[in-house]
Amino acid sequence: MNSSPVPAIDQLAQLYARPGFLLRRAHQISAAVFEDECRSVGLTPAQFGVMSVLKDSSGLDQSSLARALGFDKVTVLRVLRGLESRGFIVRTPAAISRRSLAISLSVAGRSLLLQAQEPVERAYQRLMAPLNDEQQIQLVKLLQTLNAGLENDARAAFVPHERGTSKP
Numbered sequence: 001m002n003s004s005p006v007p008a009i010d011q012l013a014q015l016y017a018r019p020g021f022l023l024r025r026a027h028q029i030s031a032a033v034f035e036d037e038c039r040s041v042g043l044t045p046a047q048f049g050v051m052s053v054l055k056d057s058s059g060l061d062q063s064s065l066a067r068a069l070g071f072d073k074v075t076v077l078r079v080l081r082g083l084e085s086r087g088f089i090v091r092t093p094a095a096i097s098r099r100s101l102a103i104s105l106s107v108a109g110r111s112l113l114l115q116a117q118e119p120v121e122r123a124y125q126r127l128m129a130p131l132n133d134e135q136q137i138q139l140v141k142l143l144q145t146l147n148a149g150l151e152n153d154a155r156a157a158f159v160p161h162e163r164g165t166s167k168p
Helices: 008-016 019-037 045-056 061-069 072-083 107-128 133-149
Strands: 089-093 101-105
Touching: 008 133, 019 045, 019 061, 019 072, 019 107, 019 133, 045 061, 045 072, 045 107, 061 072, 061 101, 072 089
Parallel strands: none
Antiparallel strands: 089 101
């Protein structure tokens, strides 16, 4: 019976082949590529996500917005504060409940989101460039399957918002 420890090199090879390690690294690269391409418009991936949801679903409350992106409430609040301080969103009392705030893009926010489309597309193309068309489709499908299969294990719920609705 061999009780010698696994050589360190094999442990590192195992670490570097683990999905969690690879997904974290891919996320780092994805964020870096996005931020590099979108530097001219000053948007992070989280800000772009919030603004994109608000474009099609104006008047959401903070909780609904968080669920529509799979963010926790603290993260969405931090992103909203940054966008509000730059004049890209407005928060007003919700028609349904005065205790809730309805969040919408401002005119400046809509303009910025339009301006961001080209750099966002460049970021997407750059991120997917190492893959051929078939691999790109396969990657997206695999990630969707992984996310759907493990949704119950997520720290924050993801509830895709229906386009054009503003119901919380």
